[in-house]
Structures are given as C-alpha cells and as structure tokens.
Amino acid sequence: xxxxxxxxxxxxxxxxxxxxxxxxxxxxxxxxxxxxxxxxxxxxxxxxxxxxxxxxxxxxxxxxxxxxxxxxxxxxxxxxxxxxxxxxxxxxxxxxxxxxxxxxxxxxxxxxxxxxxxxxxxxxxxxxxxxxxxxxxxxxxx
Amino acid sequence: xxxxxxxxxxxxxxxxxxxxxxxxxxxxxxxxxxxxxxxxxxxxxxxxxxxxxxxxxxxxxxxxxxxxxxxxxxxxxxxxxxxxxxxxxxxxxxxxxxxxxxxxxxxxxxxxxxxxxxxxxxxxxxxxxxxxxxxxxxxxxx
Amino acid sequence: xxxxxxxxxxxxxxxxxxxxxxxxxxxxxxxxxxxxxxxxxxxxxxxxxxxxxxxxxxxxxxxxxxxxxxxxxxxxxxxxxxxxxxxxxxxxxxxxxxxxxxxxxxxxxxxxxxxxxxxxxxxxxxxxxxxxxxxxxxxxxx
Numbered sequence: 215x216x217x218x219x220x221x222x223x224x225x226x227x228x229x230x231x232x233x234x235x236x237x238x239x240x241x242x243x244x245x246x247x248x249x250x251x252x253x254x255x256x257x258x259x260x261x262x263x264x265x266x267x268x269x270x271x272x273x274x275x276x277x278x279x280x281x282x283x284x285x286x287x288x289x290x291x292x293x294x295x296x297x298x299x300x301x302x303x304x305x306x307x308x309x310x311x312x313x314x315x316x317x318x319x320x321x322x323x324x325x326x327x328x329x330x331x332x333x334x335x336x337x338x339x340x341x342x343x344x345x346x347x348x349x350x351x352x353x354x355x356x
Numbered sequence: 357x358x359x360x361x362x363x364x365x366x367x368x369x370x371x372x373x374x375x376x377x378x379x380x381x382x383x384x385x386x387x388x389x390x391x392x393x394x395x396x397x398x399x400x401x402x403x404x405x406x407x408x409x410x411x412x413x414x415x416x417x418x419x420x421x422x423x424x425x426x427x428x429x430x431x432x433x434x435x436x437x438x439x440x441x442x443x444x445x446x447x448x449x450x451x452x453x454x455x456x457x458x459x460x461x462x463x464x465x466x467x468x469x470x471x472x473x474x475x476x477x478x479x480x481x482x483x484x485x486x487x488x489x490x491x492x493x494x495x496x497x498x
Numbered sequence: 499x500x501x502x503x504x505x506x507x508x509x510x511x512x513x514x515x516x517x518x519x520x521x522x523x524x525x526x527x528x529x530x531x532x533x534x535x536x537x538x539x540x541x542x543x544x545x546x547x548x549x550x551x552x553x554x555x556x557x558x559x560x561x562x563x564x565x566x567x568x569x570x571x572x573x574x575x576x577x578x579x580x581x582x583x584x585x586x587x588x589x590x591x592x593x594x595x596x597x598x599x600x601x602x603x604x605x606x607x608x609x610x611x612x613x614x615x616x617x618x619x620x621x622x623x624x625x626x627x628x629x630x631x632x633x634x635x636x637x638x639x640x
Contacts, residue, residue, distance in 0.1 A: 266520035396550070398561065
C-alpha cells in the first residue's frame with residue numbers, strides 16, 4: 215500500500231542501510247495495525263551526474279516519494295504525525311549523516327489498487343485483521 | 357497517456373519478456389480505440405538489495421504504477437475491468453511464474469498533459485480518430 | 499517542490515546535457531520567485547530494452563513526469579504557459595535532436611510536503627522570500 219520510492223545518487227546507502235530503513239518504515243505501518251506486506255520500499259539509485267537541486271549536482275540529497283492507498287489522513291495533525299514518523303524512520307541515515315532531504319506523500323484511490331489480484335479489505339474489517347495476522351493477501355467476501 | 361512503470365529486482369524479466377508485456381499492455385488500449393503510441397511502458401530495474409516488502413528483501417516482487425490521462429474511469433465496474441485487463445496482460449510473466457505483485461492506477465489531469473508538444477484531442481473526436489489511424493501526434497484545430 | 503523525473507534509454511543525454519537541462523528547468527521557477535533549491539531534477543536512465551511506446555522499443559523517447567507542490571495553477575492559460583516553459587527548457591536537447599517526448603504535470607498537496615523537515619512557507623510570505631534569498635530551508639513562525 216504505501217509505496218515508498220527513494221531517489222538519490224548511488225553510494226549514499228549501503229545494503230545494510232537500505233534494509234534498516236525499510237524495516238523502520240515498515241514498523242510505522244504495522245504499529246498502525248496494517249499488514250506488513252503492504253509496505254513497499256524501493257531505492258532508485260541514479261548516477262551522480264543525474265540528480266540536481268537548484269540546477270546543481272546533488273550527490274548528498276535524498277528525495278522520497280511516498281504513496282498511500284489503504285488509509286486517508288483526515289486532519290492536518292494526522293498528516294504531520296505521519297511525516298514525523300517517516301522522517302524519524304530514515305533520519306539516522308539521512309539527517310544525522312548531514313545529507314539533505316525532501317519528502318512528499320500522495321494519497322491515491324484504493325478502488326484502483328490490488329495486491330496479488332485482490333482489492334484489499336476496507337480498514338479495520340475482519341478481513342483486514344486476517345491479512346495482518348497472516349501477513350498475506352487472502353480472498354474474502356465483501 | 358497511460359504510463360506504466362514496473363519496479364522490480366533486475367533479472368526477473370528477459371528482454372523478450374519486457375517486449376511481450378509491453379505489447380500485451382498496449383493492446384488493452386488499442387482495443388479501446390486509443391492510439392497505440394499513447395502507451396508508454398518503462399521497466400525500472402533496481403538492485404536485488406533495493407526493493408523490500410514487509411521490511412524484507414523482495415527479489416520476487418513486481419510493483420506496477422500505472423497512470424492514466426486520456427480517459428477517466430467513471431464506475432467501479434470499469435475500474436475493476438481495467439485492473440483485470442492489466443493483470444491478465446502481465447499475468448503469464450508474473451503470477452504464472454510464482455512472483456508476487458501489486459498494482460495501482462492513478463488518474464491525472466489531461467489539461468496538464470502533452471505529447472510531442474500538443475495537448476491530445478478529446479475522447480472520440482475526429483482528431484483522436486486520426487491519431488489512432490496514423491499512430492502519431494498531428495496538430496489539429498480544437 | 500517541483501520534482502521532475504525524466505525517463506529514457508541510457509545514452510540519450512550527456513552529463514553536460516543533464517546539467518544544462520536541470521539549470522534551464524530551475525530558471526523557470528526562480529523566474530517565478532520560488533527558491534532555486536525547490537527544484538529537483540532526476541534523470542532515470544533505463545536499459546535500451548526497457549522502454550516502449552506502441553509496444554515497441556523506444557530508444558529515442560523521453561518521458562517527463564513533473565510534480566508541483568508549492569503552487570497550484572488556477573487557469574488553463576497558466577497550465578499551458580508552464581507546459582510551454584518546460585518544453586522550451588528541454589527542447590534543444592529533445593525536439594531539436596529529433597527525439598520524441600511526452601510530459602505531464604501533477605499537482606500534489608502541499609500539507610504533505612516537507613523539505614529538510616519543514617513544511618515550506620505559503621506563497622509570497624516573508625518566510626518564503628527569505629528562503630528565496632538564502633536558497634535554503636530556514637525554520638519560521640507561521
């Protein structure tokens with residue numbers, strides 16, 4: 215559900231960093247009672263000469279694009295809380311290392327979303343709880 | 357118009373697979389009387405250590421992000437039908453090989469879209485029919 | 499703010515081309531009194547066998563996805579003017595070389611956007627003017 219795409223110049227993160235960032239981001243959503251497997255994290259590494267800020271090469275910059283599908287954030291407090299959590303998840307690998315960063319979250323339509331061929335269950339339904347428990351997509355009756 | 361971006365660990369698809377998936381996806385739209393050249397398919401291959409589900413490496417996972425611009429889907433039946441068609445297009449290369457997958461479609465604003473410098477014609481106009489026939493962008497009077 | 503992702507087969511642009519395209523795109527926004535550092539440009543190069551139009555390999559095709567966060571375009575005239583400017587920025591490297599291209603712009607929600615951990619200031623505020631002048635994110639009182 216949440217799809218997190220990180221863009222940055224190759225070499226900024228080690229394999230271990232990537233693993234840890236993905237785990238820390240995943241925990242945000244499992245703490246909110248979402249299935250762990252909803253969380254996709256993709257690290258898209260580009261050449262050093264292929265990412266720019268201010269029209270200048272940005273070899274120390276990390277840009278995250280996050281997309282949400284399973285939940286909508288219905289207040290600004292909630293939105294800021296989720297941004298806080300995401301920034302805390304990758305902060306030790308980014309801010310604490312002196313890198314620059316930018317993030318935005320998009321919310322897209324859940325009717326246009328499927329995992330393993332199934333439109334995922336609505337929030338807090340028994341079907342969703344089963345998906346959380348089994349951590350996989352299981353056919354269900356609506 | 358429809359821009360389809362596939363994200364996955366390098367090595368999952370051969371050049372032949374990619375060609376066939378692109379052809380099969382294109383057919384969905386030409387069957388709906390859209391110009392073939394509207395269909396963009398991009399395969400974004402990342403390192404095996406750069407894609408995660410549930411905070412774990414996901415070397416057998418394919419994530420598709422599809423974006424529509426030329427048409428909007430105005431009923432849930434239509435939305436599900438398009439998802440069905442997309443999943444059928446890549447199914448032989450994904451589901452049938454035991455890979456995992458997830459997809460979502462986004463609809464974006466056609467006024468903010470251009471191909472070859474031209475805002476594409478509205479649905480089912482003579483100009484669009486000419487674009488279908490010639491399979492290229494041709495200037496037209498609105 | 500504006501995040502510009504270019505997708506194309508590797509080899510189409512030199513390092514110098516990328517630098518110049520990024521500078522020319524950045525100028526669009528600084529001319530509109532936005533901070534230069536809002537402008538992110540990422541060149542995502544794929545294998546020649548990994549990008550398709552009409553179901554056929556498209557080694558001479560450039561696809562730009564632009565995302566806006568700091569401003570919304572409230573008239574069609576404005577939308578077309580921004581598209582004109584973007585196409586003029588990369589035109590010498592794309593149209594003038596006989597490449598094909600397609601572009602769309604998306605507008606996303608500024609409340610879900612942060613740079614360096616800060617929700618950027620509203621348009622034309624004193625804080626934004628300071629960000630322009632210093633070309634960096636500076637904490638401010640709302």
